[in-house]
Amino acid sequence: MNAKQLAKLGYSKGRPMDLARAACVAAAGAGFKKSAIRHALRELRDDPSRFKSDPEFGPLAVYMAAQAKPIRPYVPRGEAATWHRWGDNLDANSIGQMERACSLPVAVAGALMPDAHMGYGLPIGGVLAVEDAVIPYAVGVDIACRMKMSVFDMPPSALDDRSEALIRALEKETSFGVGCVFKNRRKHDVMDEDWSASSVTRDLKDKAWSQLGTSGSGNHFVEYGLLKIQSDAMTLAPGSYLALLSHSGSRGVGARVCDHYSKLAMRMRPDLPKELRHLAWLDLKSQEGREYWLAMQLMGRYAAANHELIHRHIARSLRVDVLMDIENHHNYAWKEEHFGRPVIVHRKGATPAQKGAWGIIPGSMGTPGYVVAGKGEPLSMNSAAHGAGRLMSRTQARKKFTWSDALPLLKKKGVKLLSAGLDEVPMAYKDINEVMAAQQDLVEILAAFHPRIVKMAPEGKPPKG
Numbered sequence: 064m065n066a067k068q069l070a071k072l073g074y075s076k077g078r079p080m081d082l083a084r085a086a087c088v089a090a091a092g093a094g095f096k097k098s099a100i101r102h103a104l105r106e107l108r109d110d111p112s113r114f115k116s117d118p119e120f121g122p123l124a125v126y127m128a129a130q131a132k133p134i135r136p137y138v139p140r141g142e143a144a145t146w147h148r149w150g151d152n153l154d155a156n157s158i159g160q161m162e163r164a165c166s167l168p169v170a171v172a173g174a175l176m177p178d179a180h181m182g183y184g185l186p187i188g189g190v191l192a193v194e195d196a197v198i199p200y201a202v203g204v205d206i207a208c209r210m211k212m213s214v215f216d217m218p219p220s221a222l223d224d225r226s227e228a229l230i231r232a233l234e235k236e237t238s239f240g241v242g243c244v245f246k247n248r249r250k251h252d253v254m255d256e257d258w259s260a261s262s263v264t265r266d267l268k269d270k271a272w273s274q275l276g277t278s279g280s281g282n283h284f285v286e287y288g289l290l291k292i293q294s295d296a297m298t299l300a301p302g303s304y305l306a307l308l309s310h311s312g313s314r315g316v317g318a319r320v321c322d323h324y325s326k327l328a329m330r331m332r333p334d335l336p337k338e339l340r341h342l343a344w345l346d347l348k349s350q351e352g353r354e355y356w357l358a359m360q361l362m363g364r365y366a367a368a369n370h371e372l373i374h375r376h377i378a379r380s381l382r383v384d385v386l387m388d389i390e391n392h393h394n395y396a397w398k399e400e401h402f403g404r405p406v407i408v409h410r411k412g413a414t415p416a417q418k419g420a421w422g423i424i425p426g427s428m429g430t431p432g433y434v435v436a437g438k439g440e441p442l443s444m445n446s447a448a449h450g451a452g453r454l455m456s457r458t459q460a461r462k463k464f465t466w467s468d469a470l471p472l473l474k475k476k477g478v479k480l481l482s483a484g485l486d487e488v489p490m491a492y493k494d495i496n497e498v499m500a501a502q503q504d505l506v507e508i509l510a511a512f513h514p515r516i517v518k519m520a521p522e523g524k525p526p527k528g
Contacts, residue, residue, distance in 0.1 A: 064083075064084070064087045064097075064100065064101070064104075066080060069083050069084065069104075071262075071265060071266060072101070072104050072105060072108065072262065072266065073108045073262030073263075073266070074104070074108070078126060079123075079126070079127065082122055082123040082126055083104060083123055085122065085123070086100075086104070086119055086120045086122070086123045087100055087104075089118070089119040089120075090103065090119040090120070093118070093119055095119070103120055104120075105266070107120055107123060107124055107127065108127070108262070108323075109322065109323050109326050109327070110326050110330075111123075111125075111128040111330075112124070112128055112330070115128065128330070136334060137168065137332060137334045137335050137336075137339075138168055139166065139168070140166060140167070140168050140170075143162065143165040143166045143170070144165040144166075144167075144170040144171055144172050144173060145165070145172055145173075146161055146162075146165050146172060146173030146174060146175065147173075147174050147175070147442045147443065148161075148174070148175040149174075149175065149176055149177045149443070149448075149501050149502050149505065150175075150176070150177030150178075150179070150497075150498070150501040150502075151501070152493075152497075153175060153177070153179050154179075154180060154181065156180075156181040156186070157175065157179040157180055157181050157182075157186035157187075157188065157189070158175070158186075160181060160182070160184070160185060160186040160189065161173055161175045161179075161185070161186055161189055161191075163338055163339060163342065164184070164185050164189065164191050164201070164342055165191075166339075167193065167339065167342055167344070169193040169194050169195070169196045169344055170191065170192070170193055171192040171193055171194055171401075171402065171404070171406050172191075172192045172401065172402060172406075172444065173189065173190060173191050173192070174189075174190040174413075174442065174443045174444055174446055175188060175189055175190070176188040176189070176190070176412075176413050176443075176447065176448040176449070176452075176502070177448050177452070177497075177498045177501035177502055178412070178448040178449065178450055178451055178452025178493060178498050179412075179452060180452050180453045182200075182203070182411060182412070183200045183204070183341045184198065184200035184201055184341030184342040185198070185200065185201040185342065185409065185411045186411070186412075187203075187411055187412035187452070187453075188411075188412045188413060188448060188449070188452055189201070189409075189411050189412070189413065190408065190409065190410050190411075190413045190443065190444055190446045191408070191409045191411075192399075192401055192402075192406040192407065192408045192409075192444055193344065193406065193407050193409070194404075194406060194407070195346060195347050195348065195407070196344040196346055196347055196352065196407060197344065197345055197347060197352055197355060197356060197359070197396050197407055197409075198328070198342055198343070198344045198345075198396075198409060199320075199321050199324040199325040199328055199343075199345070199355060200321070200325050200341045200342065200343075201342065201396070201409035201411055202321070202359060202394055202395060202396050202409055202411065203321065203394035203411045203412070204317070204318050204321045204322075204394075205279075205281075205311075205312035205313060205317055205318065205321075205394055206312060206317040206318075206320060206321060206359055206362040206363070206366070206394055206395070207312055207313050207317065207359070207362050207363035207365070207366035207367070207392045207394060207395050208283075208310070208311065208312030208366065208392060208393060208394040209311075209312060209366050209367065209370060209390060209391060209392030209393065210308070210309070210310055210389075210390060210391055210392075210393070210422075210423035210425065210449075211308070211309050211370035211371075211373075211374060211388065211389070211390035211423075212290070212306055212307065212308045212309075212388060212389045212390070212423055212434070212512070213306065213307045213374045213378065213385045213388045214290060214299065214304045214305070214306045214385065214386045214387040214388070215304075215305050215306065215307060215378065215381070215383045215384070215385060215386065216383050216384040216385070216386050217305045217381070217383050218305065219289050219303050219304065219305050221305055222287060222288075222289065222305060222515045222516065226479065226516060228381065229287050229381070229516055230479075230481065230516060231380075232377045232380035232381050233285055233287070233377060233481075233516070233518055234481070234518065235380060236276075236373060236376035236377045236380055237276060237277060237278045237285055237309075237373045237376075237377075238276075238277045238278065239277070239278050239279065239280065239283070239482070239518065239519060239520040239521065240279070240280055240520045240521065241279070241280045241315075241520075242315070243274065243277045243278075243279070244273040244274050244277065245273065245275070245276060245277065248272055248273060248275065249275045249276040249372050249376075251275060251276075251368040251371070251372060252368075253275075253361075253364050253365050253367075253368040254268070254271075254272050254275065256361065256364070258271075258361065260354060260357035260358060260361065261320065261323075261354050261355070261357065261358035261361075262323075263316070263319050263320050263323045263324075263358065264316065264320065264358050264361055264362075267315070267316040267319055268316075270315060270316060271314065271315075271316040271365060274314045274315060274316075274369075275365075275369060275372065276368075276369055276372035276373055276376070277311075277314065277369065278309065278311045278369075278373065278520075279311050279312070279314055279520065280484075280520035281520070282310070282487060282519075283310050283311040283312070283519065283520065284308075284309070284310050284311075284428070284483075284517060284518065284519045285307070285308070285309045285310075285311075285373060285377075285518055286307075286308050286309075286428070286514045286515070286516060286517040286518065287305065287306070287307055287308075287514075287515055287516040288305075288306055288512050288513050288514040288515045288516075289303055289304075289305065289306075289512070289513045289515060290303070290304045290305070290306040290434075290510055290511070290512050290513075291303050291304075291510060291511045291512075291513070292304065292434075292509065292510040293508070293509065293510060293511070294436075294507075294508075294509040294510065296436060296509055297387070297434075297509055297510065298387050299386060299387050304386070306512060307374060307377060307378075308423070308425065308432065308512060308514075309370050309373050309374065310425060311366070311369060311370070312362075312366045312369075312392075312394065313362040313363075313365050313366045313369075314365075314369070316362070316365070317362045317365070317366070320355070320358045320359070320362060324345065324351070324354075324355040324358070325341070325343070327345070327351055328343035328344060328345050328351075329341075329343045331343070331345070331351070332344070347407070356396075359395070359396065363392060363395060366392060367390070367392075370390060374388070389421050389422075389423060389434060390423070391414055391415055391420075391421070391422045391423060393410055393411075393412055393413055393414050393415075393449040394410070394411055394412065395409075395410060396408065396409045396410075397410070397415070399444070399445075401441070401444050401445075402441075408444050408446075410446055410449075412449045412450070412452075413446045413447065413448065413449055414437075414446065414447045414448065414449045414506075415437070415445060415446065416435070416437030416438065416439070416440070416443070416445050416446055416447040416505050416506050417437050417439050417445045418437055418438060418439030418445075419436055419437065419439075420436065420437040420445075421434060421435070421436055421437075421509070422434070422435050422436075422437065422447065422506070423435075423512075424447065424448055424449060424450060424495075424498075424499070424506070425450050425451070425495075425512070426450070426451045426489075426492070426495035426514075427451055427487070427488075427489040427491075427492040427495070428473065428478060428480060428483065428487060428488075428489060428514055428517045428519070429469075429472055429473050429476050429478055429488075429489035429514070430451065430476075430489055430492070430494075430495050430496075430514075431495065431511045431512060431513050431514075432450075432495070432511070432512045432514075433495075433499060433508050433509075433510065433511055433512065434508075434509045434510040434511075434512065435506035435507060435508055435509060436506065436507045436509055437505070437506055438504060438505055438506060438507060440504055440505050443505055446505070447502050447505040447506045448498050448499075448502055448505075450492075450495075450498075451492040451493045451494070451495040451498055452493045452498060453491060453492060453493070454490075454491055454492055454493050455491055457484075457486035457491075458486075459491075460485065460486040460487075460488065460490075460491035461485050461486050463490075464485060464488050464490055464491070465485070466485065466488075468488070468490065469485075469488040469489065469490065472489060472490075473489075476513075476514075477513075477515060478514055478515060478516075478517060479515065479516045479517070480517050480518075481516065481517065481518040482518055482519060482520070482521035483517065483518075483519035483520070483521070483522070484519065484520060484521075484522030485522065486522075487519055
């Protein structure tokens with residue numbers, strides 16, 4: 064493997080590259096294929112501790128592990144940072160995670176939204192402000208996951224009398240599932256940007272391009288529905304409209320950025336207690352912190368490009384104009400000012416809700432979502448819920464429910480489900496109206512969106528019902 068290839072894998076000139084070359088020679092001598100060597104070098108770069116005793120890669124792993132030294136020793140704070148909660152029915156696990164997050168030396172303040180449930184490190188629905196640092200797992204695995212809504216110049220009756228055309232456009236212009244790609248790649252200016260700020264984004268640029276405009280798996284969806292505007296504060300008059308709503312993020316490359324920098328942060332802070340490992344932070348003044356910050360921002364633009372392409376191509380396929388569009392993201396970190404000081408605000412599954420800012424808070428495939436305007440509540444650091452929030456884990460949902468439980472409910476609601484996993488049935492989620500009632504001081508409801516045609520990753524298409 065030559066110097067250019069090793070640099071692309073993240074091994075800089077000098078001792079790292081010399082040891083990487085030696086490892087390649089040793090591995091080739093031991094019968095490793097080129098693809099296996101490349102894979103091992105990627106894995107070692109992310110977690111060298113796994114390879115310390117390896118006969119071929121051990122010397123490189125020992126050297127790489129030695130470079131990841133703590134930047135700032137962990138010193139427990141005497142008193143936890145203050146945090147506030149919204150909602151009465153929050154589970155003990157998410158509360159415990161927020162308490163631990165506010166015990167970090169870099170923590171400034173926290174907030175827990177009414178849709179909160181357990182996540183990695185910071186709970187989903189958690190907001191955490193810190194000083195001069197960023198926490199990869201507090202941003203989340205799906206970096207810059209976001210919502211986007213387009214209101215189409217089509218009568219709401221098209222949800223019934225033109226449903227087949229709507230479905231064809233949806234299924235043609237995006238794709239669902241782990242690893243889904245477009246054979247004929249979509250074009251967007253985001254792919255002309257500099258992807259070399261991080262070794263991860265540099266290595267995975269080609270994969271990112273192949274997935275551009277796709278929707279992924281999990282709780283990601285694209286759906287048509289009936290938007291009922293009830294406020295004069297929007298650019299469209301009160302009334303009923305046909306709208307397209309999507310939810311997805313930065314796909315596989317975003318997950319790899321999170322994985323790489325989370326592991327790096329953990330290696331750099333080996334003295335963190337076990338219960339705080341997933342809250343390992345990177346100092347923004349460090350090279351690693353700056354790299355992650357640039358990669359996160361790129362993933363934000365990439366996630367926005369995914370949604371832009373989905374909506375643009377569906378509108379073009381249907382030959383309709385867009386009357387209004389709204390979007391916001393919710394797995395991200397922002398440089399803001401709160402409590403009279405500059406801070407880094409992590410919103411992991413929380414919607415930005417600055418005064419007057421529009422946002423989208425979805426329910427489930429069988430319940431309404433809401434377009435809202437933020438009220439700029441200082442104690443929530445201008446944040447609100449990002450959805451209904453899970454009532455139970457995916458495993459619990461699969462064990463508890465069958466499609467026979469879900470399909471009659473969806474039929475009653477007038478929802479046509481094209482595909483989804485059983486773990487996404489409406490009963491697996493909290494009551495969205497209870498969530499909205501618990502945050503009346505955070506947002507004002509401007510409109511309600513009622514899903515009618517829903518598509519998610521096909522874990523197995525639901526039976527006809």
